[in-house]
Amino acid sequence: MRLGKWVSLVFAVLFCGFMVNGSVAAFIPVDNYLIACGSSQNVSVQDQVFVPDSYQSSFLLESEEESFVAAANSSLPSPIYHSLRGFTSSFSYKFDIHQTGRHWVRLYFHPLPNSGHDLNSASITVLANEFVLLNNFTFKNQQSSYLFKEYMINVTSDSLTLNFIPLNNSVTFVNGIEVISIPDDLIADQASMVSPSAPFNGLSNLALETVYRVNVGGPLLTPQNDTLGRTWENDRKYLHVNSSAVIVSVVPGTIQYPVSVTPETAPNWVYATAEAMGNANVPNLNFNITWVFPVDPSFRYFIRLHFCDIVSKALNDLVFNVYINSDIALGSLDLSSRTGFLAMPYYKDFVSNSSTGSNNLSVSVGPDMMADITNAILNGLEIMKISNGAGSLDGPYSVTDLLPNLHSKKSKFGIIIGSAVGISAAVLLIAICYCCFVTRRSKGPRQAHPWLPLPLYGNSHTITKVSTTSQKSGTASCVSLVSSNLGRIFTFQEISDSTNKFDETLLLGVGGFGKVYKGTLEDGTKVAVKRGNPRSEQGLAEFHTEIEMLSKLRHRHLVSLIGYCDERSEMILVYEYMANGPLRSHLYGTDLPPLSWKQRLEICIGAARGLHYLHTGVAQSIIHRDVKTTNILLDENFDAKVADFGLSKTGPSLDQTHVSTAVKGSFGYLDPEYFRRQQLTEKSDVYSFGVVLMEVLCTRPALNPVLPREQVNIAEWAMSWQKKGMLDQIMDSALVGKVNPASLKKFGETAEKCLAEQGVDRPSIGDVLWNLEYAFELQETSALTDPDENSTNHIGGIPLTPLEPFDNSVSMINGVNSGTDDDAEDATTSAVFSQLVNPRGR
Structure with missing residues (x-):
């Protein structure tokens, strides 16, 4: 604690010295609108001057007559909150844009009490050109009475219009507005998608909202210390374990910017400070430094990580891993190899969701144990929400969904004219259609049940629906x-x-x-x-x-x-409904009782039967592409069923060996051959299923970045033990002493074959199913002798009937089984098990 206080004191002295003696190079924006809404005079905030929002030549305030203003005393934290302009109907500010490209849009809100309206309950909805920035926000039940929002919008036209819309018969208001141009190359159009790893294109067409901007290891940086007027907060409140990191810093003047990084990317004070690995009260030196940030799980996030090697004495002395959630974002990152120098900034951009099943997004750095270096650093971090498919940063509704509420008074005449024209056109169209229908009906033969819907695939707009009487309410x-x-x-x-x-x-x-x-x-x-x-x-x-x-x-x-x-x-x-939920919840992460070995084998066999049907039981095979323990669900009898076909793909035709397609799936389960070549086959599902088998045995996630490097990936880790013949050393402790060694050996061999690096070396899912059923039979018997590795087609000299996906007597129509698959499967299963007479005979 004393050391931390001394570090903080020295740091504060250095920081103050820098603020007095240092200077920040000025970036001069072409568009620079600073608006004090509702104010009657200019408002100075630090070195910025906000002008009143009455009519100006540079921007236009529409319908000032339908607005109201309010002012307050100087006890508020910033002068920008001293006044506001409220609106009783839809309102807009229009700004002329002299340089198209990325712009900051910053909004200030504080419900002043003397406005004559209940602004705490006011509904705030803000649109910016084609983007929704805020949707029905209210200060009611909020912990803070101040709201500051910062957005980045790529303006491609010669104007930017901010629409303020009061919803629910309420009013709306705003205290201050900033519209400022920024360097267009501040954020590139492309970033790296995490889980699965792939390029993410099109950031220029999306709006971004700043959620977190953190000066890791450093103090609060105000807009006066940033060439783009940004605020950088300290990281300590986001650290998962404070003792896991120590602050390191250098004199800011020692930071040397390369051509690709400028002070607009981040101030030198961001790169001059960092958090590095600490070992106070941490028993395991192989831990990671982790920051955890609450986020809205409904959105994707742009994540920029800032690095600068200010801890090494020589090049190549710092190699570490970077994780976003539980996924490896950067492996074996050697900063000096990226920059060629020490104390030189470097950054990397990513796109990711929140952690699966969580409202948090985590960022971790940790040592790369393969490099035998036990240090890692992070200098800065930015997290920005990405607009969704509706062009919104707050809710599912698009601008077109909200615009009907806008300018209603001005558009009444247009609505009346448009309605009249529309009704006339509709009547004419109905008359023409009726004439055509009568003519066609008189000529053509009658068809039975013309009202039945066509079996088309698509949304409800292409499928017939019928109005009738609801059984529940009795209304139409x-x-x-x-x-x-x-x-x-x-x-x-x-x-x-x-x-x-x-x-x-x-x-x-x-x-x-x-x-x-x-x-x-x-x-x-x-x-x-x-x-x-x-x-x-x-x-x-x-x-x-x-x-x-x-x-x-x-x-x-x-x-x-x-x-x-x-x-x-x-x-x-x-x-x-699957009463017992996903398989994963019965393996780890919950307090549910552990599954027996017999139950686990039955579940794996059931899942394999489902995949076998996909691969062979329809006219053209189907590749699931997202096989994992969360997509294997259990009913009330613990029967396994494969779920989630949103990423499924039709398999290759007879004259093809694979399907070429973009990589999709879940990190940790992805077939490495598919990942490298983007060539999808049924064997890709087999690889993923091999990972599932190891999860079932070891009861741990497919990827766990908090573990030592050699244990992060379950496939690599479990395979190393399998090859040593020591799989029993890493199996679930609840299974120790309860698994027949022969059954375990067959199970391990099956998983090993599934996880072969090359698809051609992997078995078909039918062979996997056969071996799992054999492992189950071995567990059911008291035989302790190991099965013959080569006995894949017979047991004890008795030939086995080839496993068929369905009974030959069952007809297939358009790839859909018109018979009962359960009966067919039972017949096949009995054919297999009837010949598993007595493995002891081997």
Whole structure:
């Protein structure tokens, strides 16, 4: 503690000296609007001057007559909060843009008490050109009465319009506005996507909101210390373990900027300070320094990491790993090899979601044990929210969803004229269609049941619906028809009722597509309702893929799709309810009782049967592409079913060996051959299933960056023990002494073959299934002799019938089994097990 105080004191002295003697190079923006809303005079904030928002030549305030102003005394923390302008109807500020490109848009809000309105309950919605910045924000029940928001918008036109819209018959207001141009190359168009690792393009077309900007190891930096007027806060409150890091610093003047990094990237005070590895009260030197940040899990985030080697005495003395959530973002990072010098800044940009199943985003640095160097540093960190597919940074609604509330008074005449024209056109169109229908009906033959919906794949706008009487309310409502291809089409009201309006107490989990709720239909059927999040990286394509795939598949080891809903721009999927949830929750991370070895084998066998059906049981094979323990669900009897087909892909045709496609999946489960070559095969699912087998045995995640380097990846770690014949040393402690060694050996050999580096060396999922069933039979017997490694086609000299995906008597129509798959599978299974007479005979 004393050392920390001395470091802080010395640091403060150095910092004050720098502030007195140092200077910050000025960046001169072409567009620089500083607006004190509602003020009658200029307002000085440090070295900036905000001008009143009355009519100016440089910007336009619309409908000033319908606004009100308020002012307060000087006891507020900043003069910019001393006044405000409120609006009783939709309002806008329009700014002329002289240099297109990226701009800061900064907004200040504080509900002054003497405005004559209840501003604490005021609804604040702000639009900026095609982006939604704020949607229905209110200070009611907020801990702070001050709100500062900073956005980065790429303005491509000659003007920027900020619309303020009061919702719910409320008012809205704003205290201050900044619109300032910044270097267009401050953020590139491309960053690196984390999990899976892939390029992320198109940042220039998206809006960003600053969520965190942290000077790691350094003091608070105010806008006066930054050439772009940014604020950098200290990192200590975000450190997961304070004792895991120590502050290091150098004189800012020693920082030498390369050509690719400028003070606009970050001030030299960011690069002159850092957190490095500390060992106080930390028993294991192989730990990581971790920062944890609460975030909205519905959005993706732009993450910029700032590095500068200010701790090494020579080049190549600092090599470490960087993690975002539990994923490796940068492995074996050698800063001196990137820059060629010490004390030279370097930064790297990433795009990531929050941690799976969490409202947090974590960033970690830790030593690379392969390099035998036990240090790691981080100098600065920026986290910015990325606008979603609707162009919003707050909620699912787009500008077009909110604009009908805008300028309603001015557009009444246009609405009347437009309505009249529209009605006339509609009447004319109906008359023409009726004439064509009568003519065609008189000429063509009659068809039975013309009202039945066509079996098309698509959203509800392409599928017929019928109005009838709701059984529940007795009032007219839209009730879905059952299509043999698509399942039931639910109304949004039905979904809302079944989940008690998406009650969070019914939440089953959160995935890449969105949240999953437990629901109960009117007839008492329990269902799982997966509600797509429009801000998720998974969207319409995955929604259609899931419907299209599952509507063609029926198997007792695949989760059944009951129906879907796509009203009101929603993407909702309704599945059969799996009472015991994902396999992963029964392996680790919860207090659920451990599964027995027999249960684990049965679950793996069930999942393998589901994958085997996908690969061989339909007209053209289907590759799941996201096999993992969270996508293997268990029903009330612990029967396993494969779920989540949003990333599934139709397999290669007979004249092809693979499908060329972008890499998608979950980090830690990805087939390395697919990752390198972007060539997808059924063997990619086999590799992922091999990772699942090791998870089942060892009860730990596929990736765990907090472990020593050699243990981070379960596939590599478990394979090293398997090759030594010592898999029993890393198995779940709950299984020790309860597993037949022969069964364990066969299980380990099966997993090892699945995890082969080359797809051609891996078995088919049918062979995997056969070996797992054999391991199960070995566990059921009391035989202790090891099975013959080469006995893949016979047991005890008795030939086995080849495993078939379905009975030959079952017909296939359009890739859909018209018979009962359960019966076919039972017949196949019995054919296998009837010949597993007595392994002791070997």
